[in-house]
Amino acid sequence: MNGLxxxxxxxxxxxxxxxxxxxxxxxxxxxxxxxxxxxxxxxESYADPAFDTDSWQAxxxxxxxxxxxxxxxEEAYELLSEMLGHLENDELFVIAPSMxxxxxxxxxxxxxxxxxxxxxxxxxxxxxSVVATGTFRDAPAEEAGVLPGDVIVxxxxxxxxxxxxxxxxxxxIRGPVDSQVTLTLxxxxxELRDVTITRGRIDLRPSVEARMERPGVGYIRIPAFTVELVxxxxxxxxxxxxxxxxxxxxxxxxxxxxxxxxxxxxxxLGPAEPGFLVTREERHPLPHLPDAVAAFxxxxxxxxxxxxxxxxxxLAEVLREYRRASVIGATTAGRSQVGQFLQLPTxxxxxxxIGRYETPxxxxxxxxxxxxxEEIDPPDLTAIRAGEDPxxxxxEEIIRRGGRL
Numbered sequence: 001m002n003g004l005x006x007x008x009x010x011x012x013x014x015x016x017x018x019x020x021x022x023x024x025x026x027x028x029x030x031x032x033x034x035x036x037x038x039x040x041x042x043x044e045s046y047a048d049p050a051f052d053t054d055s056w057q058a059x060x061x062x063x064x065x066x067x068x069x070x071x072x073x074e075e076a077y078e079l080l081s082e083m084l085g086h087l088e089n090d091e092l093f094v095i096a097p098s099m100x101x102x103x104x105x106x107x108x109x110x111x112x113x114x115x116x117x118x119x120x121x122x123x124x125x126x127x128x129s130v131v132a133t134g135t136f137r138d139a140p141a142e143e144a145g146v147l148p149g150d151v152i153v154x155x156x157x158x159x160x161x162x163x164x165x166x167x168x169x170x171x172x173i174r175g176p177v178d179s180q181v182t183l184t185l186x187x188x189x190x191e192l193r194d195v196t197i198t199r200g201r202i203d204l205r206p207s208v209e210a211r212m213e214r215p216g217v218g219y220i221r222i223p224a225f226t227v228e229l230v231x232x233x234x235x236x237x238x239x240x241x242x243x244x245x246x247x248x249x250x251x252x253x254x255x256x257x258x259x260x261x262x263x264x265x266x267x268x269l270g271p272a273e274p275g276f277l278v279t280r281e282e283r284h285p286l287p288h289l290p291d292a293v294a295a296f297x298x299x300x301x302x303x304x305x306x307x308x309x310x311x312x313x314x315l316a317e318v319l320r321e322y323r324r325a326s327v328i329g330a331t332t333a334g335r336s337q338v339g340q341f342l343q344l345p346t347x348x349x350x351x352x353x354i355g356r357y358e359t360p361x362x363x364x365x366x367x368x369x370x371x372x373x374e375e376i377d378p379p380d381l382t383a384i385r386a387g388e389d390p391x392x393x394x395x396e397e398i399i400r401r402g403g404r405l
Contacts, residue, residue, distance in 0.1 A: 029345040031076035032068045037344050038080060038094060039064075047280050047337070047355045048089065049364065059083050073098060077348075089353060089367065091337050097348040117174045118181065119202045120146050124166040132185075136202060144197045146185065149381045153192065154184035175199050188381055209249075210236035217396045218243030222264065225256025225311050230263050237267065237295060245299035245399030247392065251329065252305065253312035261311040262286050268324050270294035275318055276358040277338065283358070299403025300325040301395040304372055309333035313370045314357045320373070321359050326398060326405055327372040329391050334369030374405055 039060050043053065063083040070076035077096040084092045119139020122130050132150045135142040154160060155172040173181055182196045206223035210233065213219040218240035222233045240246060262274045270293050274286045302316050302325045313332040319325040338355035357365045379390050398405060 031070065031073060031080065031346070032064065033345040034094070034097075034348050034350075035064055035067045035076075035080055037342070038084070038350050041342055041350060041352050042084075042087070042092070045280055045352060045354055046087075046092075047278065047353055048087070051087075055086075059086055089337075091335065091339055091351060091353050093351050094344075095349040095351075097344070097346040100347060100349060115174060115202055115204070116177045116199050117202050118144070118146075118183075118197045118199055120173070122152065122166065122169060128162055128165055130160060130165045130169045139202055140197045140200050144195050146183070146195060146197075147187070147385045149188050149385055150185040151187075152183055153186050156182050157184070177201055188385075208232045208236055210240060212240065212243065213247065213392065214396055216244040217399050218246040219249065219392070220246065221249035221253075223253060225253070225260040225264065225315075227257065227260050229256075230260040233264070241296065243298060245301065245403060246296060247301050247303065247395045247399070248325070249303045249392075250308050250312045250316055251303050251391070252307040254307065254309040254333070254335070256311045258286055258311060258314075261315050262288060265315055265318055266292050267295045268297075268300055268319060269322055272322055273360050275314070275360050277355050278358050278364070279355045299399050301398050301403070302327045302329075303391045303395060304329040304332050304370060305378070305391075306330050306333055308370070309335040311336070311357075314365060317359055317363075317365060317370045320370075321361055321363075326374070326403065327370065328374040328394055328398070328405075329372050329376050330378065331371050331375075332369040334365075334367040336365040 039056075043056060063079055067076045067079050070079060073096060077094060080094050084094065118141040119136035120132050120141040121134045121136070123133050125131055130152045132141075132146055132148055132152065134148050135146055152160065152169055155169060158172070160168050173183070175181060177199055179199050180196055181199060182194055184192060184194050186192050206229065208223070208229055209219070209221040211219050220233060220236065220240060222229050258277065265272075265274045266289065271288065271290050273288050277284045277286060300319065302319065304313070304316055304327055308316065308329075309332060313334075313336050316325075316327050316332065320327050336357050337353045338357075339351050340354045342350045342352055344350055359365065374394070376391055376394055379388055383390065
């Protein structure tokens with residue numbers, strides 16, 4: 001796989017050099033230069049079997065002059081996005097140069113791994129209020145009884161502002177380790193309560209969950225398919241070998257590397273081929289070991305939801321295609337394509353799809369996602385607050401029945 005990765009890097013290093021090599025130092029660029037770069041990149045490297053070069057050429061003739069004559073940058077990049085929209089692929093998008101500094105500030109190269117706070121996850125609702133969507137395991141907020149659906153009304157007696165409530169909540173809730181903060185919460189029934197929480201260090205680094213959920217039922221969750229996390233999961237797997245069946249929780253799992261994903265597939269498939277990575281010109285088999293032996297042979301149930309994407313949904317489909325697992329839950333996100341960011345002449349960015357996954361039987365994983373064998377309605381707020389998990393309950397039931405739906 002290292003050779004394949006090197007070929008991808010070489011391909012797009014060459015593409016980038018082609019885009020900028022003809023420029024003179026100090027030359028100023030505009031949206032039309034980005035338009036030409038985007039159009040060329042799609043023409044040469046967009047990986048979609050349905051791509052129609054004639055239609056793409058017609059779009060260039062229609063849009064280039066409109067971008068060139070746009071009144072301002074905003075209109076120009078809206079037109080460029082509109083042109084990409086004709087390809088009907090949400091993974092193709094442009095970030096205007098004026099937005100790149102803001103993006104880099106929001107997503108720094110070294111993500112924050114630890115902070116002093118209470119460990120509550122929040123979201124802003126349509127009415128501007130800030131609601132708790134969950135807590136980190138064993139975090140101070142969980143221990144203090146903060147529940148999903150609690151609306152944060154005030155922090156230390158100070159009501160959150162009508163504008164920018166989320167930013168204000170984050171800023172006010174964070175503070176020194178061992179200091180206290182009081183949240184005024186409103187539950188779904190409208191009842192108010194104050195919760196005083198002692199701040200602590202919250203470790204944001206993802207970790208593997210592996211446990212015996214109930215007698216005879218194992219549970220494992222790998223939050224991302226990185227080599228490090230899969231190695232951690234490999235060390236945990238022996239503790240689950242006595243289970244009559246295993247639940248592999250892929251809900252909200254997206255990121256990771258194909259090399260790591262195929263290691264997990266090998267636990268259940270042994271030497272079977274895990275599929276292919278297909279570019280515009282070539283079809284590359286994903287790595288497999290012909291002499292591998294499956295580590296776990298008992299029934300397997302996979303949980304998916306609308307946030308399962310990337311190599312997470314690839315793994316679900318491959319295991320199901322070999323009839324090695326049942327998939328239950330909700331349809332996945334349909335974002336299993338392989339993307340690459342390209343820097344544009346103006347300093348903007350373009351996300352281009354350079355490859356797609358194909359199952360061992362030759363089925364292309366596209367934007368429709370993986371439809372589960374059995375759909376399960378997501379839990380309502382009452383069930384979530386009670387700690388119920390209908391996905392997991394149904395998986396355990398299937399395992400007790402010998403893996404039969």
